[in-house]
Each structure stands twice: as C-alpha cells, then as structure tokens.
Amino acid sequence: MAQTTDAHSDTSVLAVQEAAHDIESLIQELQRVVVGQRPILRGILTCMLAGGHVLLEGVPGLGKTLMIRSLARAVQLQFSRVQFTPDLMPADILGTSILSHDGDGVRGLRFEPGPVFANILLADEINRATPKTQSALLEAMEEKQITTNGATRALPDPFFVLATQNPLEQEGTYPLPEAQLDRFFFKLQVEFPSEAELVEILDRTTGTQPLPSVACLDASRLREIQVLCRSLPTPPSLNRYVARLVRATHPHAPDAPPMVTKFLRYGASPRGAQALVMAAKIHATLSERLFPSVEDVREVLFSALPHRIALNFEGEAEGITPRAILEEVVAQIRPD
Amino acid sequence: MSERRVESVLGPLLRIARRRQFLVSTWDHLCRWGIPVLGLLTVVGTIAVRDLGAPAWWLLCVASLVPLAATILARRSLPSPRALLRHIDACIRSDDLLGAAYEFAAEADASGPPPTTFKGAVKSSILRRASLRASEVSIPSVLPLRRYRLRSADAAIVCTLAAVVVLPPLSLPRDRSATPDLAAKPPASIMAQDTGLQDRVAPLRRELTDLRARDDEVSAIASAVDRLLETVNSDDANVERARDDLDRLAAVLDELQRTSENAADLDPGLLEVGLREVAERLRALDEGRDVARDLGELDPEGVARGITHALRSTPADRNDEEGANDMARRERILRRIRDGLDRAIRRNTTTPDRLQDLERRLSRASKTGDSRAAPRSPEAQESREKLERLRRQRRAEDRARQRLQDLRDAARRLGREGNAARPSLHPPQDLPTFADGQNTPRATAGPQNRDQEMLVTGLSNAVERVSRSQRMARTRAIIDEAKRTLRRLAKDADRSPSMKAHADAFARAARGPSGLEGRGKTAMSVRDASDVTAAATPASSQEALRSREGRGAAEGSNGVSLHPPDGDPVAHDADEFPNQRGAPLTGARGPGTSRAVTIHEATQQGFANTPYDDVFTDYRGFAQSTLDDETLPAAQRDAARRYFRLIQPRK
Numbered sequence: 001m002a003q004t005t006d007a008h009s010d011t012s013v014l015a016v017q018e019a020a021h022d023i024e025s026l027i028q029e030l031q032r033v034v035v036g037q038r039p040i041l042r043g044i045l046t047c048m049l050a051g052g053h054v055l056l057e058g059v060p061g062l063g064k065t066l067m068i069r070s071l072a073r074a075v076q077l078q079f080s081r082v083q084f085t086p087d088l089m090p091a092d093i094l095g096t097s098i099l100s101h102d103g104d105g106v107r108g109l110r111f112e113p114g115p116v117f118a119n120i121l122l123a124d125e126i127n128r129a130t131p132k133t134q135s136a137l138l139e140a141m142e143e144k145q146i147t148t149n150g151a152t153r154a155l156p157d158p159f160f161v162l163a164t165q166n167p168l169e170q171e172g173t174y175p176l177p178e179a180q181l182d183r184f185f186f187k188l189q190v191e192f193p194s195e196a197e198l199v200e201i202l203d204r205t206t207g208t209q210p211l212p213s214v215a216c217l218d219a220s221r222l223r224e225i226q227v228l229c230r231s232l233p234t235p236p237s238l239n240r241y242v243a244r245l246v247r248a249t250h251p252h253a254p255d256a257p258p259m260v261t262k263f264l265r266y267g268a269s270p271r272g273a274q275a276l277v278m279a280a281k282i283h284a285t286l287s288e289r290l291f292p293s294v295e296d297v298r299e300v301l302f303s304a305l306p307h308r309i310a311l312n313f314e315g316e317a318e319g320i321t322p323r324a325i326l327e328e329v330v331a332q333i334r335p336d
Numbered sequence: 337m338s339e340r341r342v343e344s345v346l347g348p349l350l351r352i353a354r355r356r357q358f359l360v361s362t363w364d365h366l367c368r369w370g371i372p373v374l375g376l377l378t379v380v381g382t383i384a385v386r387d388l389g390a391p392a393w394w395l396l397c398v399a400s401l402v403p404l405a406a407t408i409l410a411r412r413s414l415p416s417p418r419a420l421l422r423h424i425d426a427c428i429r430s431d432d433l434l435g436a437a438y439e440f441a442a443e444a445d446a447s448g449p450p451p452t453t454f455k456g457a458v459k460s461s462i463l464r465r466a467s468l469r470a471s472e473v474s475i476p477s478v479l480p481l482r483r484y485r486l487r488s489a490d491a492a493i494v495c496t497l498a499a500v501v502v503l504p505p506l507s508l509p510r511d512r513s514a515t516p517d518l519a520a521k522p523p524a525s526i527m528a529q530d531t532g533l534q535d536r537v538a539p540l541r542r543e544l545t546d547l548r549a550r551d552d553e554v555s556a557i558a559s560a561v562d563r564l565l566e567t568v569n570s571d572d573a574n575v576e577r578a579r580d581d582l583d584r585l586a587a588v589l590d591e592l593q594r595t596s597e598n599a600a601d602l603d604p605g606l607l608e609v610g611l612r613e614v615a616e617r618l619r620a621l622d623e624g625r626d627v628a629r630d631l632g633e634l635d636p637e638g639v640a641r642g643i644t645h646a647l648r649s650t651p652a653d654r655n656d657e658e659g660a661n662d663m664a665r666r667e668r669i670l671r672r673i674r675d676g677l678d679r680a681i682r683r684n685t686t687t688p689d690r691l692q693d694l695e696r697r698l699s700r701a702s703k704t705g706d707s708r709a710a711p712r713s714p715e716a717q718e719s720r721e722k723l724e725r726l727r728r729q730r731r732a733e734d735r736a737r738q739r740l741q742d743l744r745d746a747a748r749r750l751g752r753e754g755n756a757a758r759p760s761l762h763p764p765q766d767l768p769t770f771a772d773g774q775n776t777p778r779a780t781a782g783p784q785n786r787d788q789e790m791l792v793t794g795l796s797n798a799v800e801r802v803s804r805s806q807r808m809a810r811t812r813a814i815i816d817e818a819k820r821t822l823r824r825l826a827k828d829a830d831r832s833p834s835m836k837a838h839a840d841a842f843a844r845a846a847r848g849p850s851g852l853e854g855r856g857k858t859a860m861s862v863r864d865a866s867d868v869t870a871a872a873t874p875a876s877s878q879e880a881l882r883s884r885e886g887r888g889a890a891e892g893s894n895g896v897s898l899h900p901p902d903g904d905p906v907a908h909d910a911d912e913f914p915n916q917r918g919a920p921l922t923g924a925r926g927p928g929t930s931r932a933v934t935i936h937e938a939t940q941q942g943f944a945n946t947p948y949d950d951v952f953t954d955y956r957g958f959a960q961s962t963l964d965d966e967t968l969p970a971a972q973r974d975a976a977r978r979y980f981r982l983i984q985p986r987k
Contacts (some may be wrong), residue, residue: 012457231454233462235432235439237418290458291440293432294422336418 013290016232019225020288023049026074026217033070033213034063035204036197042286043188043303044071044162049226049285050278052185053141053161055126055176055307059168062190063201068122068162070213075222077119078156084129086172090136094146111148116140119156119219123163127173134180137161141183158222178266178310185275186300187307229282233291237336239277242297246273248329249309259328263315268308275304294335301326346438349424349470350417356479357420361410362403367484370406374399375493382500389535427478430469437466536821536969537565540814547807547814554807557589561815568822575822582822586815593808602739603732604805607798609683610740614676614795623665624672631795634803640796643669647750647788670751673791677744681737691726698723743794746787821969949985956980 027041034041040056044067047054056064065081072079082093095114101107115121116137126134140146141161145154163184165176181187193201247253249267251260260267279300280292287296306322315325377399384390415423421435440459544565547558561582568578615631618624623646630638646669648662698719959976962968968976 010461012454013461015454016458228454231458233440233455233459235436236443237435237439289431290462291432291436293436295431335422336416 015228016285017288019228020286023286029074029213029216030070034067035200036193040188040190043186046279046282047185048160049229049282050185055184055187056164056190057167058190064164072120074213074215075217076215079120080115080118081122082115083124084126088129088133090133093136094148097149119158121161125166126163127165127176131174138180181307182269182271186303229285232281238292241335242273242276244333248333257328257332259325263311263320265310265312268305272305272308279304346470352475353420356475358410360479360481361413362406363481365406365409367482370402372489373402379497379500424478433466433469437463540818541565543814547811553592554811557585558811560585575825579819579822582815582819589812600801601732601735603736604802606733606736608802610677610680611798613679614673617672617676624669634799636796636800639799640792643792667751670747674744674747677740681740685733687729687733691730694723743791746791750787952985
C-alpha cells in the first residue's frame with residue numbers, strides 16, 4: 001500500500017512538472033514573437049488556466065493584439081477580435097437572427113453567431129463601447145453562454161476574453177461597471193518595453209517577414225492542465241489567510257487597516273478571493289510546486305485585486321493607488 | 337510512507353523547536369529588559385544592603401522575579417506550531433513545505449488513510465518531502481540565540497554600579513562642612529539610613545576604638561560593649577538582652593569608678609585644671625611643647641619622659657655656656673609648671689558654697705520642724721545623700737589641691753636648688769670644679785633628684801588619674817547612648833507621636849506657668865559633652881541665659897568643667913555628674929572668634945517679653961551649633977530638625 005502511494009505521489013509530481021514544462025514551452029514560443037512582456041504572458045496564461053478573463057491596460061502599440069493572436073495560434077484555439085466603438089451594439093458581438101431561406105424555400109430566422117463564439121475573444125478598447133454593449137459580455141464571461149431571442153447558446157470551451165483599454169484617452173469612453181470589472185480574473189498593466197526590448201522589437205518587425213508562432217499546445221492539453229491546477233491541495237491556513245486578506249479590503253471590516261477605512265469605497269468580492277486561491281495554485285504549478293503558499297498569494301495579489309476595490313472620493317483626491325492600499329493590507333494581515 | 341509516520345517525524349522536530357523557541361524567547365526578554373532591570377536592581381540593592389541596612393534576601397527575592405517574569409512572558413508569547421514551522425521554512429527556504437505538511441498531516445489523521453486521488457497523492461508526496469527535509473533541519477541554526485548588544489542604558493547602569501561600588505557608603509564620611517538646615521525636611525536617604533541598627537551604633541563603636549587601646553579594666557569594659565554592639569540586631573529579644581547586658585556593664589563600670597575614687601580620693605576635675613594650666617604655659621615654650629602635647633593627650637608615659645628630658649641636668653663637668661643655657665631652660669620650665677599649678681590651686685570651686693548652703697538649709701529645716709526633714713522621708717534621705725556627696729567632693733578637691741601644692745613645692749624646690757647650684761659662666765679659679773666631687777651641685781644632687789622624681793611621678797600619676805577618669809566617663813556615656821539607641825529602636829514605630837509630645841512639652845515649658853508674660857521654669861541643658869541630644873527639661877533653678885564671645889572654651893556653671901574649644905560649650909553640673917567632669921584638655925584653637933551660647937535656663941526675668949522669633953532663633957542657633965560640632969547619629973539629627981520645625985514661628 002505504501003509503495004502504491006509512493007508511486008502515485010511520484011506520478012503526481014511528474015504531472016505537475018510536465019504541466020509547468022508545457023506552460024514554460026508555450027511562453028518560450030510566444031516570446032519568439034512577442035519581445036519581453038513575460039509577466040504579462042504568464043498572467044494571461046494564468047487566467048487562461050484558471051478559466052478567467054483578462055483586462056489588459058496599456059497604451060496602443062504595445063503588442064497586445066499580437067500577443068493574443070500569437071497565443072491563439074500557439075494553443076490552436078479559435079480567435080476573434082472586436083474593436084469596440086461607441087456605436088457597437090450587443091448584437092454585433094453576440095450575433096443576431098436573420099431572415100433566411102432554406103433549401104425548400106421556407107423562410108425563417110437563422111441565428112448568425114457573433115464574434116463572441118470563439119475560444120479567445122479580443123475585445124479591443126472595451127471602454128469605448130456603451131455600457132449596454134459592455135453588459136452584453138456579462139453573461140458570456142461568467143456563464144460561458146449567451147441568451148438571444150429567448151434562446152440560450154453555449155460558447156465554445158474554453159472561452160477566454162481578453163479585453164484592452166487605453167488609460168490615456170478618456171474622452172468619449174465609458175468606464176467599465178464594477179460588476180463587469182469583477183468578472184475579469186486579472187487586470188494586467190502592459191508596460192512600455194525597455195530599450196533593449198525595443199531594439200529587439202525593431203529588429204524583428206522591420207525585417208523581411210516576422211516569425212509566426214507555432215502550435216505547441218492544444219485545447220485538450222490545456223484542459224488537462226486546468227484540471228491539474230485545480231486538483232492541487234490547498235493548506236487550510238492559506239484559505240484562512242486569503243479570507244482575512246479579502247475581508248481586510250472592506251472599509252467596515254474590524255481588521256481593516258486605517259488606509260482602507262479612509263480611502264476605499266468598497267472592497268474585493270468573494271470572487272476576488274476565489275481568484276486569489278486559484279491564481280496561487282497556478283502560480284505554484286508553474287513553479288513546479290505541489291501546493292500554493294503565502295508567497296504565491298502575495299505574487300498574484302496585485303494582479304487579482306486592484307480592479308476589484310474602488311477608491312472613494314478622498315482616495316482619488318489624495319492620489320492613492322489601489323496597489324498602495326493592498327500593500328498596507330498585506331503588511332497588516334499575517335498568516336497563521 | 338503514511339501520514340502518521342510523517343507526523344511522527346514532524347513531532348520531534350516540533351518539540352525540539354518549541355523548546356528552543358522558549359529558550360530564545362526567554363533570552364530575548366532578558367536581553368530587552370531583564371538584564372537592564374537586573375542591573376538597576378543590583379545598583380539599588382547594593383545601596384540598600386550596604387548603606388541602608390536592607391535585608392539581602394529580600395533583594396534576592398525581587399531579583400529572582402525578573403527571570404521568572406521573562407519565563408512567563410516567553411511562554412505566553414510562544415508561537416503556534418504552524419507559525420513556528422513557517423519560520424523554519426523561511427529560514428531553510430523550503431517554500432513552506434514543513435508547514436503545509438503539518439497541516440496536511442493533521443487533515444490526513446482526521447480523515448483516515450489518504451484517498452488514492454491526485455490530491456491525495458500530492459499530499460503524500462508533500463509529506464514525504466517534508467519528512468526528508470525535517471531530518472536535515474538544524475534547530476539551533478534556524479532559531480539562534482540573540483546576541484546581547486550593549487546599549488547606552490546598559491553603559492549607564494554599569495557606570496552607576498561602578499560608582500556605587502567605588503564610592504564610599506552614604507553615611508561615611510559625613511560632610512561636616514555642610515550645615516544642616518533645621519527647618520528643612522530631612523532627606524529620604526537619611527531617613528532610610530536610620531533604619532539600620534548597625535549604622536546607628538557605628539559612631540559609638542568608632543568611639544570605643546580609642547577606649548579599647550589600653551590594657552586595663554576600662555578597656556575590658558569598652559571591649560565588652562563593642563562586642564555587644566557588634567552582635568546586636570533588630571530582633572526584639574536580642575535588643576532586650578543587649579539592654580540588660582549594657583545595664584550590667586554600666587553597673588560594673590560604676591563600681592569600678594567608685595573603687596577608683598575611693599582608692600585615690602582625688603578630684604580629677606581639679607587635677608585636670610592643674611594639668612591644663614601647666615600645659616597651657618608649657619605650650620608657649622619651645623622646649624615645653626612636647627610635654628604640653630603629652631599632657632593634652634593624657635599620655636602618662638609621654639609626660640614622664642618629656643618632663644624628665646626637659647629637666648635633664650647639665651653634666652657635672654660642663655661649666656660652659658651650654659650648661660648655663662640648660663640651667664636657664666630648666667628654670668623656665670619649672671617656673672611655668674609652678675605658675676600653672678599655682679593658678680590651679682587658687683581656682684575656687686562652688687563645692688564649699690553649695691555644701692555650706694545645703695548644710696544651712698538642712699539645719700534650718702531641722703530647726704523649723706519641716707516634715708520634709710524627717711529622718712526617714714525620701715527628701716531627707718536625698719538631702720543627706722547629696723550632703724554626703726558634696727562632702728566627699730570637697731575632701732577630694734582638698735586632697736587634689738594638696739597634691740597640686742606638693743607638686744608645686746617640688747617644682748619650687750627644684751628651681752631654687754637649681755639656682756643655688758648654677759655655676760658661674762666664669763667661675764673663679766680657686767673654686768672647686770664639679771669634677772672633684774666636692775662642689776655644691778654634688779652636695780644638692782640627692783634632694784634635687786628626689787624632688788624631680790616626685791614632680792615627674794606626680795604629674796604622670798595625675799595624668800593617669802585624669803585619663804582613667806575620662807575614659808570611664810566616656811565609656812559610661814557610650815553605654816548610656818547605646819541604651820538610648822536600643823530604646824529608641826523599640827519606640828521607632830511611635831516615634832512621631834513621642835516627638836510631637838516632646839515638642840508640646842517644650843512649648844508649654846517655653847511659655848512658662850503664667851503664659852507668655854509670666855516667669856517660666858524652662859531649663860535647657862546639655863548633660864554631657866558626648867551626649868547627642870539637647871534635652872529640654874524643666875528645672876526649678878533659675879539661672880541666667882548667658883551668651884559670650886570667646887575662644888571656644890566655655891566654662892560651666894560650677895567652673896570646674898572644661899570643654900573642647902570647638903565642642904560643647906555647656907558646662908557639666910558637678911552636683912549631678914560628679915564623676916563626669918572630664919574633657920579633653922587641648923584642641924584646635926584658631927585665632928578667630930567663635931560664638932558660644934550657654935543656655936542653662938531658658939527663662940529669666942524678661943524672657944517672656946522677648947519676641948518668640950528671637951527666642952526661636954537663639955534656640956535653633958544653639959541646636960545648629962551642636963549639630964555642626966557633634967558626631968550625631970542621623971536619627972538624632974532628624975529628631976532635632978523635626979523638633980525645630982514643629983516649634984518654628986508661624987506668621
């Protein structure tokens with residue numbers, strides 16, 4: 001019995017190592033096309049493995065679309081891109097029913113799927129669409145299905161939304177509602193590349209032909225890794241720690257730091273706590289470890305929670321950032 | 337490998353780690369505050385035990401509380417096993433492996449054998465890795481003892497401790513130049529110092545050191561008193577026993593004193609006067625200064641040796657100028673001795689007057705049939721005893737005067753014989769020389785030697801007699817003071833009420849029987865030069881309040897007591913203390929003037945009209961001078977200060 005258990009445990013360790021190796025290979029492949037941005041790539045893959053969605057924030061021209069397109073090609077998933085504009089309607093995303101004739105000459109309404117029916121949806125400049133259009137994604141993102149004309153249609157599995165928004169151009173934009181922000185697993189800040197990275201980008205893109213990414217994973221393997229990550233055991237103390245962290249982001253919580261009480265309007269939701277634990281598991285897997293730890297939680301905290309907490313007027317006026325508040329929370333809340 | 341086994345591997349690690357953590361926490365508490373507190377306690381304890389007489393066991397008990405408190409605090413601040421393992425994981429960089437294994441092991445124990453699922457397999461793998469890692473952990477390296485670093489507070493404590501150890505005790509030496517303010521509240525340190533019995537008796541024991549120097553009965557008694565004071569402690573039974581022993585020693589000393597007086601029947605007071613006069617006159621001579629010093633120090637052998645040396649004769653074969661100088665020196669010394677003795681012989685005492693007065697009063701009482709004169713009445717008994725005492729005193733004075741006359745006559749004869757035998761500086765050639773054995777000096781050598789021997793022996797005996805008398809008096813005074821100290825110890829608890837009663841009594845006495853405008857009966861006297869208290873006692877006699885400018889040597893009411901120039905300016909009452917009239921003959925006599933106030937009776941005609949502020953100032957000045965001059969125990973100083981605080985004038 002002991003030998004069986006040992007063998008089984010060795011297999012599990014090997015599985016984790018293989019998953020980490022596969023993801024690392026994927027990142028390496030993506031970095032053949034995308035210069036730098038390794039944390040962003042790792043964050044996007046974390047969201048993909050967790051079954052969540054990513055909101056990328058960065059100025060235009062940083063390679064966000066290239067990144068998503070390359071990822072879709074590398075994992076052999078269907079990819080669609082929607083450029084959000086103010087006149088974009090929900091039907092433009094979800095699809096619409098059109099009058100059509102079948103072969104027998106019978107006319108009827110036929111549902112024409114929108115771009116949302118893809119494994120990877122790139123919602124470019126999502127904050128330029130009206131709230132009505134933005135809300136069209138709510139059900140798709142959370143339930144992985146859409147409902148039009150009274151009919152519910154499942155979206156392809158896996159379904160992964162990558163939204164981008166430009167932090168500079170605020171004229172004529174519609175900030176995302178809190179409910180939709182909460183549905184994004186991570187919000188990642190795409191930083192401007194360093195000088196060396198920029199030189200490398202110039203070398204790669206101004207030549208004869210840029211290198212396309214090649215497929216190195218498929219959807220089934222992706223789902224296997226997703227299951228593997230979810231199967232990792234979590235120490236109970238880690239769950240307690242995450243719960244205390246999330247509770248401490250609420251201004252009226254008894255153990256909230258003074259900064260939270262003073263500058264926050266509301267704190268992270270339970271979905272944020274779920275995101276923290278799940279992201280910590282994936283982070284541990286990518287580090288070839290068998291369980292998430294406090295350090296994993298702290299690594300993913302600043303990607304999973306900043307968009308889930310809202311500053312009040314005083315915080316905005318004082319120029320307080322959510323990251324500063326979360327650092328205060330981490331400093332105060334101690335694990336068991 | 338089962339979870340139980342992994343738990344059994346983590347168990348020993350946890351136990352060792354917890355013990356080590358307890359040790360580290362305790363040491364950490366000691367480093368942070370325990371050692372500085374112990375240092376402070378050491379400083380306080382050193383002062384308290386050495387200077388204030390606090391019991392050492394009490395301080396040890398207090399000091400032992402510090403490590404005990406550190407232990408309790410360390411136990412209360414012990415981290416949970418999970419936190420401890422998290423700390424170990426952080427130290428060995430095992431990514432929380434041991435901590436997670438601890439949690440998973442606990443889960444596995446609670447839920448039975450692990451399932452053969454992926455999650456169960458992962459847990460098994462974690463436990464196995466943790467067990468391997470736990471066996472490699474070196475607890476001392478992950479939980480090291482903190483190194484103690486010296487801080488500024490530690491340096492301050494060490495310096496203070498060194499100062500306390502190096503510097504002498506608070507009570508010794510006392511700064512005599514600092515004049516205590518009678519109206520000021522006494523320092524707390526002195527109040528605390530009073531609590532030590534040994535500190536109280538320390539001045540007495542130092543005084544006994546001189547008295548134990550010789551090999552006689554007085555030294556034996558002084559040694560016995562010293563041993564008794566050395567072994568006495570604050571225990572009630574011990575104090576009571578010590579007081580009984582002191583009473584017995586006082587009785588032995590009294591008996592010795594009586595025996596000595598009966599054997600010699602010489603009044604030591606008059607002998608002292610004679611010796612003092614002689615010493616004063618010899619001090620003016622270069623060749624007599626050594627003798628004067630020996631007289632002052634009451635050294636009989638030194639006196640005999642010095643006078644013999646000073647009166648050394650010129651060899652018979654010397655007939656030159658040096659011989660003449662020797663003769664002149666002899667003559668000067670003998671003349672000074674004669675003059676001093678003459679003055680002492682002419683000195684009158686009040687004993688004859690008082691004897692005559694007492695005899696007249698007794699005679700008058702017997703004639704008038706006064707009931708107090710009945711033979712068996714206590715008053716008559718007391719009067720008879722007083723009469724007998726005065727008669728004995730007069731006989732002793734007569735004999736002492738006779739002894740001084742004998743010495744003076746011997747000195748006179750020596751001088752006369754010396755003049756008669758003085759050779760001429762230029763003798764005629766026909767006169768016989770000293771060498772032939774037929775000259776006059778040779779003829780007078782027998783009586784001259786006899787007179788010189790008589791003079792030397794007489795002065796030496798007088799010194800011996802006075803010295804013995806003084807030593808007995810000082811020993812008796814020390815015994816009395818020791819008894820008072822022990823008695824005060826028993827009354828320490830209610831000292832404040834007694835002090836208040838004392839002040840009230842003095843205030844009543846100062847007001848007098850008729851109030852502020854009346855004629856009071858208050859008397860203030862100092863009973864003994866070595867006594868430490870200025871006792872305010874009512875007395876029936878009415879004497880003057882005398883104040884005079886002098887050189888520090890004050891005379892008492894009877895005129896026979898001598899006082900050190902810088903010491904007690906109050907005279908002894910020969911009637912009350914016939915055997916305690918001795919006092920040192922010499923002292924530092926500075927050229928400046930000093931004010932000595934003798935208060936025998938605080939009230940006299942017109943006293944009640946004096947503003948109370950002035951009276952208070954005089955009284956306080958008197959007590960202040962006593963405090964300045966005498967080596968008083970701190971408790972007595974405090975009593976005097978408190979007393980004057982109580983009676984100071986209030987606006």
